[in-house]
Amino acid sequence: MKDSDKAAVGRPRNKGGRPRAYDPEATLETATALLWERGLANCSLDEIARAAGINRPSLNAGFGDKRAIYLKAAARFAEMLRDRLAEALAAPDLQDAIRRALICVLDIYSPSADPERAMGCFIFCTAPAETSDRVVRQMLHQAVQDLDSLYIDRVTNAQESGELSAKCNAKALGKMLAACQQSLAMRARSGVNRKELATYVDDVIALLDHFK
Amino acid sequence: MKDSDKAAVGRPRNKGGRPRAYDPEATLETATALLWERGLANCSLDEIARAAGINRPSLNAGFGDKRAIYLKAAARFAEMLRDRLAEALAAPDLQDAIRRALICVLDIYSPSADPERAMGCFIFCTAPAETSDRVVRQMLHQAVQDLDSLYIDRVTNAQESGELSAKCNAKALGKMLAACQQSLAMRARSGVNRKELATYVDDVIALLDHFK
Numbered sequence: 001m002k003d004s005d006k007a008a009v010g011r012p013r014n015k016g017g018r019p020r021a022y023d024p025e026a027t028l029e030t031a032t033a034l035l036w037e038r039g040l041a042n043c044s045l046d047e048i049a050r051a052a053g054i055n056r057p058s059l060n061a062g063f064g065d066k067r068a069i070y071l072k073a074a075a076r077f078a079e080m081l082r083d084r085l086a087e088a089l090a091a092p093d094l095q096d097a098i099r100r101a102l103i104c105v106l107d108i109y110s111p112s113a114d115p116e117r118a119m120g121c122f123i124f125c126t127a128p129a130e131t132s133d134r135v136v137r138q139m140l141h142q143a144v145q146d147l148d149s150l151y152i153d154r155v156t157n158a159q160e161s162g163e164l165s166a167k168c169n170a171k172a173l174g175k176m177l178a179a180c181q182q183s184l185a186m187r188a189r190s191g192v193n194r195k196e197l198a199t200y201v202d203d204v205i206a207l208l209d210h211f212k
Numbered sequence: 213m214k215d216s217d218k219a220a221v222g223r224p225r226n227k228g229g230r231p232r233a234y235d236p237e238a239t240l241e242t243a244t245a246l247l248w249e250r251g252l253a254n255c256s257l258d259e260i261a262r263a264a265g266i267n268r269p270s271l272n273a274g275f276g277d278k279r280a281i282y283l284k285a286a287a288r289f290a291e292m293l294r295d296r297l298a299e300a301l302a303a304p305d306l307q308d309a310i311r312r313a314l315i316c317v318l319d320i321y322s323p324s325a326d327p328e329r330a331m332g333c334f335i336f337c338t339a340p341a342e343t344s345d346r347v348v349r350q351m352l353h354q355a356v357q358d359l360d361s362l363y364i365d366r367v368t369n370a371q372e373s374g375e376l377s378a379k380c381n382a383k384a385l386g387k388m389l390a391a392c393q394q395s396l397a398m399r400a401r402s403g404v405n406r407k408e409l410a411t412y413v414d415d416v417i418a419l420l421d422h423f424k
Binding site: 040041129167172173178182185187190 | 249250251252253254332336337338340341342343344349350352353355356377379380381383384385387388390391392394395397398399401402403404412415416418419422423
């Protein structure tokens with residue numbers, strides 16, 4: 001989510017000149033912010049409707065029930081994160097690429113110096129509490145696999161171009177980097193401040209020296 | 213939680229000869245199992261009381277409200293995990309110690325071959341959805357810090373005894389191992405099967421070769 005999107009969370013958008021009762025994109029943004037902060041089970045459909053400034057029947061008509069809104073918000077978050085990570089990881093130098101990726105993630109997980117505003121990852125910090133729902137569990141599983149793939153592919157490329165030792169297990173190192181991102185989510189969510197999280201990112205990048 | 217404890221979850225204990233209406237330890241075990249599977253917000257006090265086979269006033273009198281039960285269950289889980297990790301990490305060889313620690317964690321996070329029974333970590337998989345409660349967030353923060361300390365201390369010892377390169381940043385490597393454990397929790401919770409999780413553990417151990 002860009003800063004401009006963040007700022008828009010909580011107030012209904014009005015793109016055209018005529019008043020609009022229901023803007024699906026703005027509604028989903030507002031719902032995402034609320035579900036992200038509080039978790040699925042701690043939000044009611046009424047609270048989401050109120051935050052979005054629309055009535056509950058409109059919300060139901062547009063998205064279905066609360067679980068459907070959550071899954072839609074998760075899919076949107078996953079797509080946004082995947083796109084931004086892929087862009088960051090495209091940098092030619094491995095350590096620079098990983099740094100860009102983790103800083104991009106840090107900007108999403110902990111956007112300011114205030115740990116009170118650090119929400120961690122929408123998926124990794126809210127879905128695990130909901131895995132008694134098989135569909136949520138499947139969504140979490142897919143998110144874990146997708147993250148692994150992004151890092152494994154990048155590390156494999158670096159090894160093929162000779163940037164990493166041939167002795168290194170690229171798949172294992174890729175998964176370790178994904179683990180570091182998951183941990184970043186957990187650390188941000190627990191209230192570790194941004195400066196300390198940035199040091200954690202620096203440390204992960206420096207550890208990569210050992211795989212050259 | 214030991215296997216014998218696991219087996220006891222769900223049925224009230226009766227240590228003495230006389231029937232007991234309320235066994236705090238058995239009740240806490242049952243509450244832990246339910247809260248672990250479903251998350252705090254998806255369990256009601258009535259459900260916990262029903263699962264424990266006691267009435268709600270007894271539960272309230274013994275533990276307070278649902279949040280108090282959750283925090284007590286989390287404290288008990290954290291203590292159990294810390295004790296077992298400390299024991300595993302006491303092994304003299306670093307890689308053996310880390311393997312013992314992660315296998316011990318795997319036995320707790322995913323106790324059988326059935327991924328349906330894999331609950332991940334009680335704290336890391338349920339607390340992040342509840343961090344709008346400051347006390348839960350503080351508990352999660354402490355769990356993150358404690359885990360870091362255990363691994364950092366072990367890695368630092370290994371470096372002091374010459375098992376690891378002097379060039380290695382022991383604090384960074386310790387945090388990376390803690391991240392791998394957090395990721396193991398996430399992976400188990402998402403339904404990754406035990407065999408694949410065991411391979412993940414093997415891979416983490418093998419990566420440590422690069423820091424010698």
